[in-house]
Amino acid sequence: MIARLMTLLLALGLALPALPALAQTGPLRIVIDEGVIEPLPFAAPDFVAESAEAQQYAREISRVIAADLAGTGLFREISRDAFISQITSFDSPVQYADWKAINAQALVTGAVSVSGDRLVVKFRLFDVFSEAPLGDGLQFGGTTGAWRRVAHKVADQVYRRITGEGGYFDSRVVFVAETGPKDARQKRLAIMDYDGANMQYLTDAASIVLAPRFSPTGDRVLYTSYETGFPRIYLLDVASAGRRALEDQPGTMSFAPRFAPDGRTVVFSLTQGGNTDLFSLDLGSGARQRLTSSPSIETAPSFSPDGSQIVFESDRSGTQQLYIMPVGGGEARRISFGQGRYGTPVWSPRGDLIAFTKQHQGRFHIGVMRTDGSEERLLTASFLDEGPTWSPNGRVIMFSRETPGAAGSSALYSVDITGRNLRRVAVQGGASDPAWSPLLP
């Protein structure tokens, strides 16, 4: 099992010494063939309900955990029809032979108890082939209404223990929900769990809204709205849906707002007299500082995770390209040099990569490059892909994909930074401009 789990780590692209030898000596192999991983098979029997009220939750929680893991493309759930043993008690010894026989390499067991509106979930993860638990048993509590979050937290633990990386399941996505035809599209700010569950609207359809972004703690959202008839940046409190305009200078437009990692500063684009530059705004004092000063378009800023630099797009060279400058402004260095146009750069939470939208020969791509512009990789291609956002662990990118033509509509997709596992996110209706939250506390 150790060998097999380590092989998965290798497939994830982590630098671990001495792995090739291990990967070759394992009795079962996860073959990395032309970039395709053999997903790790796991079993997730229904959690044990410790009371009658817990029955429904027990079943649903194990389903959400399995869906989270399988959705990564790194794991494959073994059908419960194949199970030889059943888990009827959380504390009974695991019959490893029964799970080995169906080739389950990992086994997730758990129990759920409910008391009033409180729910407690215990779980254990087993490495079947080495016949041992993988990490300690853990317990999470919450309200029954938050049962999906509890399930995501369990799945995050499983993912972390097997891959060695942080999870991303207990997270949310703020986005623009869309209805109606292209020439009269209605747009509302909405928020949902990362997997599309628990969607709620944050604004009504009265005004066009664009490109929301979470605060570093996930409790506030920056976005652009045409509420006054002109694009202006707003700050919205997620819990209360209360909001305020951050900029209201007549004769200007403001858009593309993003938080600094400290949560106190916002950078955004301000258009005056047809020219768009980047500014920063101190949310506490209201002090505004100009960051760029050029007759070209400067927009789509994104902070490095350490808060020291900003990546943005500019057409100062004649076409849209990506640049990095110090956080206070000053000399910018161009990092994109491939063919085509580059926009919407977003710094990864790990700090090592920048995701972007690329337009080339009439197609749109989501791609990633290193912060010096090297090792550019395109992950997708379509009529119109745009607006990447990073999962909290920097492993997955979500973006918008619009289909062509009069009946065209927009949907959210996710893809691994390896380019594998392209999936449509389950959202009812049209959706665009996703922004992924940090992992919830």
Add this chain to the structure above:
Amino acid sequence: MTPFTKFLLVACALGVTACTDPGQYGRGGPAAGADSFAAGSPEDPRSAAYFQQTIGDRVLFAVDESTLSDEARGTLLAQANWLMDNPEYSAIIEGHADEQGTREYNLALGARRAASVQEFLVSRGVSPARLRTVSYGKERPIEICSAEACYAKNRRAVTVITAGAGA
């Protein structure tokens, strides 16, 4: 800093101005698009409808450009003359882009187009106080096919006439 205002469900609670111009786009209602009706009769040369339909309320741009073509300058000259003859009106110039571009870049591009029109009108004598600009980027195409025939009409700046002499 003002405190968070309570979220307003009533679209028009922000004031009459926000409900009218350029509300037909900003509000995102089904009437949005270029073919919203201007007030008055197109036969009346002092009406907004005449401006829209006879003078011509829009100019088109090449891909990723905001420079005015000769044809556009001809249209804008007529717009400027009409605005000079009808000082009781002001205008909002709306800049638009086609869908072949990222959202925020297209907002900035639409702003450039609107500003090109504004500068031209001002250079022909229209008071800047009567002209406001706004960009819709790619949010409000008038043609919805995904082909150059539609894109060409969507890369536009539209001069929307409103009652009142401006600020």
